[in-house]
Amino acid sequence: MRLTRRFLAAGLAAAVAAPAAAQTNVTLTHALPLDSHYGVGAVAFKETVERLTNGRYRVTIQRNDNEREAIEATQIGTQEFTITSTGPVGNFVPDTLVLDIPFLFRDYAHARGVLDSAIGQDLLAKFSARGLVGVAWMENGFRNVTNSRREVAGPADVQGLKIRTMENPVHMRAFQTLGALPTPMAFSELVPALQQGTVDGQENPIPVIVANNLNQVQRYLSLTRHVYSPAVLIGNPAFWNRLNSADKAAFQEAAKAAVKANRDRVTADEQRGVTLLRERGMTVRESVDTAAFQAALAPAFEQYRRQFDAALIQRIIDWKPGS
Secondary structure, three states: OHHHHHHHHHHHHHHHHHHHHHOEEEEEEEOOOOOOHHHHHHHHHHHHHHHHOOOOEEEEEEEOOOHHHHHHHHHHOOOOEEEEEOOOHHHOOHHHHHHHOOOOOOOHHHHHHHHHOHHHHHHHHHHHHHOOEEEEEEEEEEEEEEEOOOOOOOHHHOOOOEEEEOOOHHHHHHHHHOOOEEEEOOHHHHHHHHHHOOOOEEEEEHHHHHHOOHHHOOOEEEEEEEEEEEEEEEEOHHHHHHOOHHHHHHHHHHHHHHHHHHHHHHHHHHHHHHHHHHHOOOEEEOOOOHHHHHHHOHHHHHHHHHHOOHHHHHHHHHOOOOO
């Protein structure tokens, strides 16, 4: 009788433990607050994964302001996923740097269409050779210049400004060509650098400026929209390749949900962000001499065409819906 009870107790313990043993915890990091375009995308990813796998996978969302570090952690497998801007991605997958060419994209419809087309999918396929999985293109938005010294209406106003950039040679070359002093640093270092005057300004999309309250350390915002900044959901290949077909489909569906939530939030932030930043005390210049910026960047454009596939650049420029 005692032996029977022992077996029953052991069986009950095993039954209770079984669901926990079958559950897999997954970590997803990104560099922005929860209430941001990255944050809503991450939550959509988490909720969709957990719903479609009936809770067999649990997603933990963590913030990591150092995007390069997050990519490396995903590459070696200490975390499963990260959402990152493409700024540091070019150090891992150089082909993606083509997307950072200034004034390459006309508007959001153009940029999103290119990334969702064969062009964008071909670029995602390049990640595998670098020990990463390019899961889906997400979004930061069109980048704009802020600084603490003066309004920027044209290229001459950028000259001499110390501008924090991402660790991205395409961005740095553009600002060097304009006569600025590009200073690459991790996003985690940005606010202290602005407070201390280590740099005069920075460049980021409206959603990033709003989410991080950069108006507290910057006075002037100029809507230069000089570069479209994608984001990308990256996965660890060992984890990804262990997924069976049904679970992989669930994660891919979750990625689609993340992209939609992320882009919808960028659209909303773009529509309300400028007004909000004005209300917070920023001086916003909406009229910028885009043609003058493009003319001033002509030497950089020539270098980009030598550095990258000129035919690919032209395909991106010429893309139209249905092409």
